[in-house]
Amino acid sequence: xxxxxxxxxxxxxxxxxxxxxxxxxxxxxxxxxxxxxxxxxxxxxxxxxxxxxxxxxxxxxxxxxxxxxxxxxxxxxxxxxxxxxxxxxxxxxxxxxxxxxxxxxxxxxxxxxxxxxxxxxxxxxxxxxxxxxxxxxxxxxxxxxxxxxxxxxxxxxxxxxxxxxxxxxxxxxxxxxxxxxxxxxxxxxxxxxxxxxxxxxxxxxxxxxxxxxxxxxxxxxxxxxxxxxxxxxxxxxxxxxxxxxxxxxxxxxxxxxxxxxxxxxxxxxxxxxxxxx
Numbered sequence: 001x002x003x004x005x006x007x008x009x010x011x012x013x014x015x016x017x018x019x020x021x022x023x024x025x026x027x028x029x030x031x032x033x034x035x036x037x038x039x040x041x042x043x044x045x046x047x048x049x050x051x052x053x054x055x056x057x058x059x060x061x062x063x064x065x066x067x068x069x070x071x072x073x074x075x076x077x078x079x080x081x082x083x084x085x086x087x088x089x090x091x092x093x094x095x096x097x098x099x100x101x102x103x104x105x106x107x108x109x110x111x112x113x114x115x116x117x118x119x120x121x122x123x124x125x126x127x128x129x130x131x132x133x134x135x136x137x138x139x140x141x142x143x144x145x146x147x148x149x150x151x152x153x154x155x156x157x158x159x160x161x162x163x164x165x166x167x168x169x170x171x172x173x174x175x176x177x178x179x180x181x182x183x184x185x186x187x188x189x190x191x192x193x194x195x196x197x198x199x200x201x202x203x204x205x206x207x208x209x210x211x212x213x214x215x216x217x218x219x220x221x222x223x224x225x226x227x228x229x230x231x232x233x234x235x236x237x238x239x240x241x242x243x244x245x246x247x248x249x250x251x252x253x254x255x256x257x258x259x260x261x262x263x264x265x266x267x268x269x270x271x272x273x274x275x276x277x
Contacts, residue, residue: 024075027074027075028071031071031074032071035064035067035068035071039060039064042059042060042063046059046060107141107142107158108141110156110157110158110160110161111138111140111142113161114138114143114157114160114161115138119165120135120165120169120170121135121138122135124167124168124170125167125168125169125233125234126165126167126168126169127164127165127166128155128160128163128164128165128166129143129155129156129159129160130155130163131145131147131153133146133147134146136152139157142155142156143157143160148237168236172206172232173206173209173230173231173232173233174231174232174236175230176228176229176231176236176239176240177226178226178227178228178240178243179216179224179225179226179227180195180225180227180247181222181259182222182224182256182259183221183259183260184221184223184259185257186222186256188215188223188225191251191256192214194254195211195213195227195247195250196210196211198246199211199213199227199229199246201246202239202242202243202246203235203238203242204231204232204239205229205230205239206230206232209230211228212226212227213225213228214226221260221261222259227243227247229243
């Protein structure tokens with residue numbers, strides 16, 4: 001047995017493998033640098049175009065994932081591994097994962113559309129996906145909403161996008177709907193004029209459009225007034241509570257009687273009823 005020949009062959013093989021590993025490491029390091037460079041270039045270009053930060057993150061992460069995948073395929077090809085079979089296996093795995101994670105991918109796609117179509121943005125007060133509150137974050141798969149009672153609520157993007165979305169912050173003002181019950185003896189015109197004048201003094205009630213105060217309906221107690229000031233959605237609850245307080249105080253200062261249910265009973269004696277026949 002020629003040990004020298006075996007040693008030389010083993011040394012040559014190890015040298016060859018070592019050089020390949022060293023070359024693969026160099027290729028990996030250069031590839032990682034190139035991936036980071038491309039991602040920075042793409043992110044910088046999108047930032048200069050003032051792209052929505054959430055959409056920018058989507059694109060940067062997608063580009064990074066695709067380039068890293070290409071880098072892995074290139075390293076495998078460098079080692080002489082057949083990459084065609086690998087690509088087919090990867091595609092099959094992608095289909096299987098996609099079928100298993102259909103809901104997750106649906107949330108991802110819905111998140112992309114939320115960022116592109118922009119039915120709302122971070123900081124808006126919305127009703128979406130069965131929740132009402134302030135949007136804290138539009139994530140990759142779910143969005144975060146803080147409800148009025150300060151509960152952090154996470155809702156899947158697909159549920160939000162497939163449901164009705166109400167954006168209370170989209171318009172410069174919204175209407176506050178309240179009612180005021182009057183006693184039947186109160187002059188409704190005086191009450192209407194009183195409230196229209198007083199509502200203008202409430203902080204954050206907009207001057208245009210002017211508050212609406214009209215008769216909404218009639219009850220056995222008396223007429224019911226619709227009291228509707230307008231304000232920005234940020235001040236909705238402050239105006240809501242201040243308006244309720246103002247109705248009570250204004251009617252008290254004006255001396256309006258408290259609305260009370262009343263009944264009139266007509267008593268007819270049996271003799272008088274018989275005589276009337």
